[in-house]
Structures are given as structure tokens and as C-alpha cells.
Amino acid sequence: MILERREFLSSLTLAGAATLFPGISLLAATSPKKEKLGVALVGLGYYSTDLLAPALQLTEKCYLAGIVTGTPAKAETWKTKYNIPEKNIYTYENFDKIADNPDIDIVYVVLPPSMHREFVVRAAKAGKHVFCEKPMAPSVADCEAMIAACKSNKVKLAIGYRCQHDPNIQAYMKVAKEQKFGKVKMVTSAAGYVDNRTTHWKQNKKLGGGVMGDMGVYALQGARLATGEEPISVIAQASTTRPEIYKEVEETMMFMLDFPSGARAACQTSFGTNMNHLQVNYEKGWLKMEPHSGYNGNKGSMSDGTVINFPIKSQQAKQMDEDALAIMNNTDLIAPGEEGLRDIRVVEAIYKSVASGKSVKI
Numbered sequence: 119m120i121l122e123r124r125e126f127l128s129s130l131t132l133a134g135a136a137t138l139f140p141g142i143s144l145l146a147a148t149s150p151k152k153e154k155l156g157v158a159l160v161g162l163g164y165y166s167t168d169l170l171a172p173a174l175q176l177t178e179k180c181y182l183a184g185i186v187t188g189t190p191a192k193a194e195t196w197k198t199k200y201n202i203p204e205k206n207i208y209t210y211e212n213f214d215k216i217a218d219n220p221d222i223d224i225v226y227v228v229l230p231p232s233m234h235r236e237f238v239v240r241a242a243k244a245g246k247h248v249f250c251e252k253p254m255a256p257s258v259a260d261c262e263a264m265i266a267a268c269k270s271n272k273v274k275l276a277i278g279y280r281c282q283h284d285p286n287i288q289a290y291m292k293v294a295k296e297q298k299f300g301k302v303k304m305v306t307s308a309a310g311y312v313d314n315r316t317t318h319w320k321q322n323k324k325l326g327g328g329v330m331g332d333m334g335v336y337a338l339q340g341a342r343l344a345t346g347e348e349p350i351s352v353i354a355q356a357s358t359t360r361p362e363i364y365k366e367v368e369e370t371m372m373f374m375l376d377f378p379s380g381a382r383a384a385c386q387t388s389f390g391t392n393m394n395h396l397q398v399n400y401e402k403g404w405l406k407m408e409p410h411s412g413y414n415g416n417k418g419s420m421s422d423g424t425v426i427n428f429p430i431k432s433q434q435a436k437q438m439d440e441d442a443l444a445i446m447n448n449t450d451l452i453a454p455g456e457e458g459l460r461d462i463r464v465v466e467a468i469y470k471s472v473a474s475g476k477s478v479k480i
């Protein structure tokens with residue numbers, strides 16, 4: 119009996135097929151037959167609990183298959199609530215055994231930023247595709263190591279930039295691309311909320327805290343996405359009105375960016391003020407978004423009367439479905455590791471500028 123090449127391939131193990139056909143690219147861990155990819159959430163804090171797990175009940179291309187937690191009580195609660203089999207529950211210590219679990223295709227790292235590198239690299243070595251929350255990591259060197267680990271293990275790395283999957287954000291990206299109102303002259307963007315916690319990782323330097331990596335990336339993304347350009351220099355100033363809480367890291371960061379076209383951006387981010395907006399002034403018009411980086415209801419208007427207000431059920435569900443689909447089809451991700459790195463490159467320059475009090479080239 120002559121087997122079709124596809125049937126023949128599917129009758130082999132992945133390793134066996136790769137040996138027979140060394141030229142073909144077999145993406146690790148992903149069975150071509152799966153209709154939905156299994157996601158394991160690493161770190162069951164606020165974002166996993168309140169946003170990602172509920173969103174994984176709405177996704178069509180992926181589902182909540184496993185968890186990785188350091189807290190046995192959380193494991194019990196999640197196991198019951200989401201019907202997670204015991205064999206798909208890991209601790210930070212035995213996490214590497216996930217390599218042997220075919221239920222898990224994607225590991226989603228939702229830990230404090232200083233832990234992202236370790237768990238992304240461990241997931242990649244386990245042959246799993248990776249989603250990693252923003253900020254990608256505290257340093258450019260970390261980001262580069264994460265990208266390299268995913269490349270060498272032939273797995274994809276997506277950063278959790280949910281806004282880039284939101285049609286409302288895509289709408290203003292398109293305005294820049296099409297030069298609807300001519301060139302961008304000035305961007306003003308702001309992202310902040312009041313965080314009164316005192317001992318959370320966001321107030322801890324070693325764990326990757328500080329407002330710049332946390333909310334600051336939304337203000338920065340606003341400037342980058344609204345211009346469609348990468349900044350070439352930055353001057354920044356950090357400040358704190360509550361030194362009793364923000365001892366190690368900045369509470370507020372204000373930074374000004376210069377872009378190759380001559381466009382400029384004035385950005386601010388804070389753990390002391392509620393703010394969430396973007397304004398873009400072009401040669402021949404303007405665009406305003408408020409809210410700009412919310413989970414729901416991002417909306418805006420333009421000087422010609424155009425309204426931006428696309429409904430979206432769940433940004434996180436759309437993000438994870440689109441990223442899962444890119445893994446299934448081996449196509450480009452909307453926000454790959456390289457996109458996370460672009461932001462961290464600027465974040466590093468911002469801290470250098472704060473330290474020197476001078477403008478820093480990027």
C-alpha cells in the first residue's frame with residue numbers, strides 16, 4: 119500500500135520524521151493535528167487570575183491546559199475551577215518536566231519581570247512555544263538571551279502586547295502608515311494608575327519593578343506605534359512624590375523621544391496618577407485616543423470627524439488566539455520577542471538618561 123507523504127509523516131514520531139527528512143522544519147511540541155493548543159500559565163497572580171484564565175475560556179485556538187505555581191493552595195483552587203488534570207500541574211522546581219507533556223504546547227510566563235528570562239529559557243529548552251508578559255525583561259541582554267534560546271530551540275516567542283491585537287490601536291497605526299494627515303509632528307502619551315502597595319514587586323528593583331517597565335511601555339508603545347518609527351534619542355527625568363513607598367524605583371517617569379523623521383514625543387508614566395491617553399498631531403490634522411491602553415473600550419477621534427470605536431470582546435482572547443494561530447501555521451507573530459526588545463532598548467536608554475541628566479542616543 120502506498121502511503122501519502124502526509125499520512126506517512128503523521129504515522130512517524132516527530133523525532134523519527136526529522137531524522138528521515140532533515141530538510142523539513144518541525145516545530146517543537148506542536149502536533150499538526152491539534153485544533154486547539156494547550157497553554158500552561160506560569161505564575162498565578164493578578165493578571166493570570168483576573169484576565170488570562172477567563173480569556174482562555176473564550177479562545178478558539180488555545181485553551182488552559184496546565185499551570186505552574188509555587189503555591190499548593192492555588193494549585194488546588196485552579197485544578198477544581200478549571201478542571202486541570204493533576205499531571206498538568208507543575209511547581210517552579212519540577213517545571214522542566216513539562217518537556218515530556220504533550221498536552222502543553224505553549225508556556226505563558228506571567229511572573230515578575232526579573233523572572234521572565236529564566237522561565238522563557240527553560241520553556242524553550244523544554245521545546246515549548248512561549249508567550250511572555252511585558253515588560254519582556256529588565257535588560258537588553260536578557261531579551262537577547264530569550265530570543266536566542268527560542269531561536270535555537272525552534273520555538274516561537276510572543277510578547278503579551280495585547281493592545282497590538284486591538285483594532286482600535288491598529289487604527290491609529292494605519293493612520294501613520296498611510297500618512298492620512300501627512301507626517302507626524304508631535305505625540306503626547308500617558309499611562310498611569312495609583313498603586314499604593316508597599317512591598318509588591320512593582321516597588322522592588324531586583325524583581326524588575328519601577329513604573330517605566332510596567333506602565334511606561336504603554337506610553338512608549340503609543341509613541342512608537344503612532345509614528346511607525348523607532349526613536350533615535352531620549353531625555354528622561356524620574357521623580358517620586360512618595361519616597362516612603364518608592365524607595366528603590368521611580369514612581370513617575372517623564373521622557374521625550376526624537377524620531378528619524380523629526381517627529382517628537384512627550385511621554386509620561388506614573389504609579390501616582392490615573393492617566394491613559396494619546397494625542398498625535400500631524401502636519402494636517404490630529405488624532406486623540408482615550409482610553410488608549412485599557413483592556414476594554416479604547417476609543418478615539420480624528421480631526422476629520424472619523425471615530426475609532428471598534429468593539430472587542432476580550433483583548434487577551436484575541437491576542438492568544440492570533441498568537442496560537444501563528445504557531446499553528448508557522449507565520450509571523452504580531453508582537454514577537456524582537457518587539458519586546460525594541461521597547462527595552464529604549465527603557466535602558468531612559469534609565470541612562472536619568473542617571474546622566476543628558477540626552478542619550480539609542
Ligand code: NAD
Binds near residue numbers: 252
Ligand atoms: P502579581 O504580583 O499579581 O503576580 C505575580 C505572580 O508571580 C504571583 O503569582 C506570585 O506568586 C508569583 N511569583 C513567583 N515568584 C515570585 C517572587 N519572587 N516575587 C513575587 N512574585 C512571585 O503580578 P501581575 O500583575 O500578575 O504581573 C505579572 C506579569 O504580568 C508582569 O510581567 C506584569 O507586567 C504583567 N502584566 C501585564 C498586564 C497586561 O495588561 N499585559 C497586566 C498586568 C500584569
